Amino acid sequence: MAPHIALHEVGAAFTPRQVSLRRRENRSAEFLALNPEGKVPLLLTEGGPLTEVAAILFWLARRHPQAGLLPMGDALAEAQVISWMSFLAATVHPARRQGVDHALQVWSLAEGRLGGAPYALGATCSVADIHLFRLFWRFKGSAALEPGAFPRLTAHHDRMMARPAVRRVLRDEAAMGYELPA
Numbered sequence: 001m002a003p004h005i006a007l008h009e010v011g012a013a014f015t016p017r018q019v020s021l022r023r024r025e026n027r028s029a030e031f032l033a034l035n036p037e038g039k040v041p042l043l044l045t046e047g048g049p050l051t052e053v054a055a056i057l058f059w060l061a062r063r064h065p066q067a068g069l070l071p072m073g074d075a076l077a078e079a080q081v082i083s084w085m086s087f088l089a090a091t092v093h094p095a096r097r098q099g100v101d102h103a104l105q106v107w108s109l110a111e112g113r114l115g116g117a118p119y120a121l122g123a124t125c126s127v128a129d130i131h132l133f134r135l136f137w138r139f140k141g142s143a144a145l146e147p148g149a150f151p152r153l154t155a156h157h158d159r160m161m162a163r164p165a166v167r168r169v170l171r172d173e174a175a176m177g178y179e180l181p182a
Ligand SMILES: N[C@@H](CCC(=O)N[C@@H](CS)C(=O)NCC(=O)O)C(=O)O
Pocket: 021, 026, 038, 039, 040, 041, 051, 052, 053, 054, 089, 093, 181, 182
């Protein structure tokens, strides 16, 4: 979902291909030839297949600078985007599999890290916000959160939900018969 949102955000021409994990299409010979790890997402670029949410988001933002989803020319700010996305991919995404209590602890770290700013990097939206949104959207939908829990992440989620690209992807993926992964 995160790369799908970013593709719309940057205005790239693309052809979506649904890969059903339930039907194990990610384990087909055709899919494994493109990603031997057998995981989604996978973006087929003109230069070859690209895997990992963080790399796909980074590449799309670099390829489409006019979208303003990466702080160009500021090496530290750019590294902060990578830092956020590495944290999300390596720590936040796998947390749910270790139980709700662990996931809540990890999300508390994300809540603290977000601070009072509207977006991960501060005032402007970057690809890190797309990554963050997708994971919190899923967590919020799967865990029975206490009312008022994670106020900053919830405000961030609501802010992201107002973006046309996000609304479009939620609608399109629901119409496709979205299968909730972990
Ligand atoms: N580190 C990868 C994780 C990708 C991942 O875990 N994808 C899951 C769906 S959320 C998947 O394809 N699982 C299928 C499988 O492992 O068989 C990323 O951030 O892209």
